[in-house]
Amino acid sequence: MGRAPNLLHPTAPLSGAAATDPPWLGGRRDRVVLGSFRAARRLLSLVALTAGSMVVQSVALALPGRAKVRFAQRYWSGFCRTLGLRVRVIGAPVATAGRRVLFVSNHSSWLDIPALGGILPACFVAKGEVAGWPLIGTVARLGRTVFVSRSRGAMAREIASMRAVLARGDNLILFPEGTTSDGSRVMSFRPSFLALAEGEAPPIVQPVSVVYDRLSGLPTGRATRPLFAWYGDMDIASHYWGFARHRGLRVSVLLHHPIDPRDYPDRKALSRAVWRVVADGAATLRQNRPAKPIGTPAATLAGADRPPAPA
Numbered sequence: 026m027g028r029a030p031n032l033l034h035p036t037a038p039l040s041g042a043a044a045t046d047p048p049w050l051g052g053r054r055d056r057v058v059l060g061s062f063r064a065a066r067r068l069l070s071l072v073a074l075t076a077g078s079m080v081v082q083s084v085a086l087a088l089p090g091r092a093k094v095r096f097a098q099r100y101w102s103g104f105c106r107t108l109g110l111r112v113r114v115i116g117a118p119v120a121t122a123g124r125r126v127l128f129v130s131n132h133s134s135w136l137d138i139p140a141l142g143g144i145l146p147a148c149f150v151a152k153g154e155v156a157g158w159p160l161i162g163t164v165a166r167l168g169r170t171v172f173v174s175r176s177r178g179a180m181a182r183e184i185a186s187m188r189a190v191l192a193r194g195d196n197l198i199l200f201p202e203g204t205t206s207d208g209s210r211v212m213s214f215r216p217s218f219l220a221l222a223e224g225e226a227p228p229i230v231q232p233v234s235v236v237y238d239r240l241s242g243l244p245t246g247r248a249t250r251p252l253f254a255w256y257g258d259m260d261i262a263s264h265y266w267g268f269a270r271h272r273g274l275r276v277s278v279l280l281h282h283p284i285d286p287r288d289y290p291d292r293k294a295l296s297r298a299v300w301r302v303v304a305d306g307a308a309t310l311r312q313n314r315p316a317k318p319i320g321t322p323a324a325t326l327a328g329a330d331r332p333p334a335p336a
Contacts (some may be wrong), residue, residue: 060270063109067269070107074100075164082167094146094195097168101142109274111239112140116280116318119231125191126283127222129299130233131307132200133208134255135264137235140276142168145233147196150187171197180217187221191228197221201296208237208254209247209311211304216296222286230286232299232319234279234306242273244313279306282320 078100085093105112119126128145130137138149149165153174156162165172171190173183187197201218202211211234222230237253238245245253252268253276255261268274281302289295302319309316 063272064266064269067108068265071104074103074107075160078103079164079167086167086169091146093169098143098146101139102144104139105143108139108269109272110136110140111275112143113275113277114144114280115277115316116282118145118280119229119283121229124226125194125228126196127191127228127230128196128198128233129214129219129230129303130198130200130235131206131211131303132202132204133206133235134237134253135205135261136237136253136255136276137200140235140278141198141233144278145196145198147198148190149198150200169195180220184220191221197228201299205254205256207256208250211300211307214296214300214303216293219286219292219296219299222295223292227286230284230295230299232281232284232302232306234281234303234310234316235276236279236307236310237274237276238310238313239273239275240268241271250311277310277316279310279316279318281306281318282322284320 078096082093082096082100085096102112118128126147128141128147130141142149148169148171150171150173151165153172155165155170156172169190171183171187173179173187190197199218199221201214203215203218204212206212219230222228237250240249240252253274255264284295284299284302286292286295289298306316306319
């Protein structure tokens with residue numbers, strides 16, 4: 026038998042028997058052509074899906090009720106299906122009684138947006154420059170994304186705007202690493218990002234671990250997992266083309282048990298606790314071990330019916 030193809034670089038030359046595949050398998054060139062066709066077909070389908078969804082969401086935003094939330098979730102779910110990315114969900118979004126939820130997740134790729142957007146009834150918090158990106162910025166605004174500059178001078182104003190989003194009845198999705206990574210680890214969380222979870226009646230925090238664990242139907246490892254990651258100075262076009270040629274793509278989303286910020290003396294302690302849960306869950310998923318939500322189960326958390334925990 027010949028060597029397996031290089032999944033990260035499918036156009037790389039093969040040696041030995043693999044250089045001339047049997048007729049029923051097709052040659053390396055055929056696989057490259059089919060992969061490129063697959064990526065192009067998916068891209069055209071995504072453009073068509075997005076164009077139609079933008080019109081529908083524009084109307085939904087003008088209507089009262091939760092139609093804009095539900096349709097955004099359907100759009101992101103359809104986005105993942107069109108892309109060929111299967112989303113495996115372990116656990117469930119927390120149910121609350123009168124309190125909003127702050128979903129806190131690790132972040133390694135722009136793919137985190139459709140993966141989480143399809144299962145969580147929430148708005149994203151994104152860096153301010155995303156608002157100026159062609160098409161992506163428009164999609165983000167239609168999804169009611171909250172844009173922040175992350176500068177010290179604007180922090181108080183931006184926290185106030187996020188609290189206003191929670192007050193109107195929406196949940197938020199936050200990536201407190203502050204940037205994306207190569208997917209091999211979860212970087213430490215910045216406590217300033219969790220200032221939103223302070224106060225007498227803070228939102229419930231639900232930690233979320235996201236790992237891309239299947240490529241071509243096989244478990245990912247240190248060599249193949251970075252194919253999904255989008256970090257550094259990567260451009261989105263070449264990144265898309267790198268993974269969209271493959272079949273059998275999967276991301277696992279592990280929704281942990283909720284954490285009440287009032288159980289912690291300050292946001293630094295809360296940040297460390299949430300990071301530990303997210304990092305432990307992600308490590309389990311990367312090792313392809315059976316995973317389950319971490320923490321103490323709580324089917325429903327009460328509203329602001331108890332005093333804050335003592336400092």
